[in-house]
Amino acid sequence: MTIAIAIYLFILGLACGSFYNVVGLRVPAKQSVVHPPSHCTSCGTQLRRRDLVPVLSYVLSKGKCRHCGAGVSFVYPLGELLTGLLFAGMYLRFGFTLDMLMGLLLVSLSVIITVSDLKYQLIPNTILLAFLPFLAVLRVYHHDLPLWEYLLGALVGGGVIVLVILLSRGGMGLGDAKLLAVLGLVVGYKLILIALFLACLVGTLIGGPLLALRIVKRKQPIPFGPFLALGTLLAYCYGDQLLNSYLSLIS
Template sequence: MQILYLIYFFIIGTVFGSFYNVVGLRVPKKQMFQSERSYCPHCRHTLSWYELIPVFSYIIQRGKCRHCKAKISMIYPLVELFTGFFFAYSFYVFGFQFELITALFLTSLLAIIIVSDLKYMLIPNQVLLFFLPFLIVCRIFSPLDPWWSPIVGALIGYLLLALIIIVSRGGMGGGDMKLFGVLGIVLGYKGVLLAFFFSTLYGTVIGAILLSLKIVERKKPIPFGPFIVFGSLTAYFFGDALVHWYVSTFFYTLKNI
């Protein structure tokens, strides 16, 4: 039965992931609530239902539009797989506990952030404001210990990024700052600090690799949102285990010096 539930959450996640692609692409352009159906961004042909099956349509069409043969961005299937995987993993970790709802909302928010930041280097306020009340309610019904951790976490996340923006004179964006404020509610003060650490680590390492491979230019800005996404997920799912491992290893090393 566990496997069936995991498959179910994965499939549901890919379906939602397909929708989050649309949200991430349209909300920054203020097109989200138009009645227009999904279409090819190149030839603007309205897509049929069988061209919108998550992941499979991309594979069957070999990553190209059936009509104009233009390449379809890899963002689409990757976000669908991302959402499917973390929906399933959230169920694997939490089962039918209330925290599962928190994990699904967090995954949904981060999936949209990946799309919008990669496409436009923008984290829309509308998306953050939509998810904010749901995440607050989730933390009320599934509180952290201590209870004030989400409040302090939101303040630390917001103010830490604000300080970095001031010191670096715009080295990070206001969207990153607001996103960390929202993430602080979910992760708490310890988790948001871990999320910042991992985000910075991933950004530094991957950025250096991209520069060394000359995939990006030295002065060309790189969207930081995807690094925040994976840094936050690392802190959310593995933060406690990583901190416990680090502390136990540190004290073991001190004891044997």
Template sequence: MTLLISLYLFALGLACGSFFNVVALRVPLGQSVVRPPSACPRCAHRLAARELVPVLSYAFSRGRCRSCAARVSPLYPAGELAAALLFVWAYLRFGLTVQGLLGLLLASLAVIVTVADIRYMRIPNAVLLAFLPPLLLLRLLEPDGRSYAEYALGAIAGGGVLLLIALLSRGGMGMGDVKLLALLGLALGWKGVLLTLLLGSFAGTAAGLVLLLRRQGKLRQPMPFGPFLMLGALIAYGYGDALIGSYLQLFK
């Protein structure tokens, strides 16, 4: 049964991921996510049903438009595959529970934020606003043994810390990141959101160093922070209590 549900969620994740890509690539431009139908950005060739199959279409056409052979961004299959894998992860970690549903929601947000932030260096307000009501509702339904105050404090702590950094760094940190971390605080509580920031900063610094070494020192290359915050949030959501617990053990 677990295998069957996992397979189902994998397929659902692929389909949703395909939609998340559209949201991430169109919403920041103020375009509708429904119309026009997907087309090649270079030759405007409208994609047929067989060209819209997640991951497989990309693999079979070797990442090129079937009409004009323009390169298709690898962000598409990557977003689809990431959504599929994260959906299965949320289910295996939390089962068919409210916590699992919240996990699916965070996974969805992670894919949209990552694709949008990599492509445009922006996290669209509309996306954050769309995730707020379902996230709030699930937290009210399932506070996970904590008080509501902990989650309210999470939003304030998450948004507050990054807002302070944004003000001090004068443009080094985008307001999208500030709002994103406030939203994540609402889902994760204040401990979880601080862990998110810590993990996200580690991951971002590590990735920055790798990039720096590979490009041999182009320092001022701006890097999106949203994907790293989302990575931190998923780890904090899945394993935060265990991580914080074993960290505190160090001091006993």
């Protein structure tokens, strides 16, 4: 049964991921997410049903538009696959619970802002504001810690990034601050600090080689939103264990 539900959530994630790609690409450009229907960005040909199967369509068409042969970004199937895997992962981690539901919301927000931040170096307010009421209501309804810890999480998350912006004059944007404030509201102040630490760690591990190999230039801003989201997902799933093992290490 567990496997069946996990597979179901994986497929649900594939389908949702396909939609999140569209949202992440269109909302920052102020385009409607439903109109016009999905089309090739090169020749404008409207995609047919067989072109819209997550991941599979991309593999079968070898990543090219069926009409003009223009390359299709691998970000699309990657976003779909990632959403599918993370949806299933949240179920395997939390079971069929409200924590899983919160996890699915976090994954959804993460995928959308990752697409948007990679493409436009932008985390749209619209996206954050669309998720905020759902995240907040669910958090008020279901919380393991006292509510002030979550409110403090929003302050700490947003505050730390604002501090970084003031001190570094660039590098990060207000979008990052607002994102981490929203994420802090979900995970609380302890886990948002762990999330930030993990984001910096992964950012350095990935950004370092990219700089060294000159794939990105030193002055080029690296979108930090995806790392913040990834750090938060890790902290949400494993932060308590990380915190406990760290505390037992130093005590």
